[in-house]
Amino acid sequence: MLSKKTKYGIKALTFLAKQKGQVPVQIEVISKSENISQKFLETILLTLRKNGFLGSRKGKGGGYYLLKEPKDINMAAVMRILEGPIALVPCVSLNFYERCADCPDENTCSVHKLMIEVRDSSLSIFNNRTLADLVP
Amino acid sequence: MLSKKTKYGIKALTFLAKQKGQVPVQIEVISKSENISQKFLETILLTLRKNGFLGSRKGKGGGYYLLKEPKDINMAAVMRILEGPIALVPCVSLNFYERCADCPDENTCSVHKLMIEVRDSSLSIFNNRTLADLVP
């Protein structure tokens, strides 16, 4: 299941992508428009900023804005920042790999085999979609 | 992320699929062979039995066995019983649909749009794989 954090983060990015120009948008505006708790959204936008997706300006007239064109914001990258691994199991994750403690041999593991297929198909979607594709 | 329940459940099903004949296999045998806590596995096998995947026999010589041929056990069905929805978001789930409280219109929701694609690709994998495909 997708966390609310990811869901809200994607919604906020989409909202910003819809804005004309580079005018900063305040958290409050996004949170009201998208029905997201303002305080929660605050922390989400913060991590998006710290990871290079958003810029911000403090004080009056401040807010958040996209640092790149929507078409240059890859959804796999967004997912990894907000949600973490795209794979359903750490042992098939490309960016968050971890061995399974219980599994003696990945090559003969039935779960491993199946989850690699799922990862590949999900990944190909996220890798081939940008924020621009999500804007209505 | 896949729960341990699902992971262990699939491993146990695969283990049973590897057995020759319909001889019941005891929980203890599976749990030791697959490094799964016996008590935890007990509850997992119970739900697999209650959902028509496994049969069981009590007492000496008892245990669990597959009720169907591995090639007739669809992995989408297994996933739905063990893990729940295949979709990442309830609003795109076919079998566990729920409206998002925050979302005024699914048709223009960016998350919805993306997650439908992901669901479709995951689903086509799970629907086209059976337990037989997972046996090494």
Add this chain to the structure above:
DNA sequence: TATTAAACCTACTAAATCGATAGGATAATT
């Protein structure tokens, strides 16, 4: 320069979920 408006930051918390365990009840074999 004082005020106001906004993001920034860290810690905290309530609730839910997860992984696992406890401990007996039931049923089948020998």
Add this chain to the structure above:
DNA sequence: AATTATCCTATCGATTTAGTAGGTTTAATA
């Protein structure tokens, strides 16, 4: 009757999630 196995339900501790609190910093503007 004794043994062996599943059956069943409740509980528990740890972790994660979603959200809140409450102040700090920075920038614009009157």
